[in-house]
Amino acid sequence: MGNSWRIARDELRPLAAVTAALVVITALLYPLAVTAVGQAVFNRQANGSLLTLGGKSVGSSVIGQSFSGAQYFHGRPSSAGDGYDAAKSSGSNLGPTSDKLINGVHDPANPEGDFDGLKDRVAAFRLENGLSSDVQTPADAVTASASGLDPHVSPATARLQIARVARARGAQEADIRALVDKYTEGPGLGFIGQSRVNVLKLNIALDKSFPTP
Secondary structure, eight states: OHHHHHHHHHHHHHHHHHHHHHHHIIIIIHHHHHHHHHHHHSHHHHTTOEEEETTEEEEETTSOOOOOSTTSOOOOOOOSTTTTOGGGOOOOOOOTTOHHHHHOBOOTTOTTOOBOOHHHHHHHHHHHTTOOTTSOOOHHHHSOOSSSOOOEEOHHHHHTTHHHHHHHHTOOHHHHHHHHHHTEEOOBTTTBSOOEEEHHHHHHHHHHHSOOO
């Protein structure tokens, strides 16, 4: 019996040592190393890519937020919670042939509740920006992203909002257009994805360059 216990002990000892070493490496040393590298090399990204205005944090450059005032550029529609809710990141999960997606739901008795469809969103976008019915509406202006947190719009969507923003701020359209061009980002590495405009960065620049009363 004593001999068997010694054999088991000798066999378990290296297993326990390896387990303890792995716990220390994976649960302590590795997280500390990654955190240290992140803070030293990617400090802004590791801390949420936060943007500030007047010394105060106003949001993250990688998470969209809702803008409703006429003096601001508006982002994409969002299906995350009540809109841009980072705790409920989600798309509508409706397919391109969905009647709900196209026409919406506006029947108080319908258990699905009120939901604006693409036709509603197109009409609303044209109305708020003073666009005629023959102006083509970019897809990202009326559709939500899969995450519901997209911080960007296409340059085409931003340009269609220039006249409204300029009127609201008492600025020249050419000056607002120049700001949109300045904050238009090209594809990643020059070829990945499409050109885009970060809505929060653009609106911060607006408040700095063309403040409203």
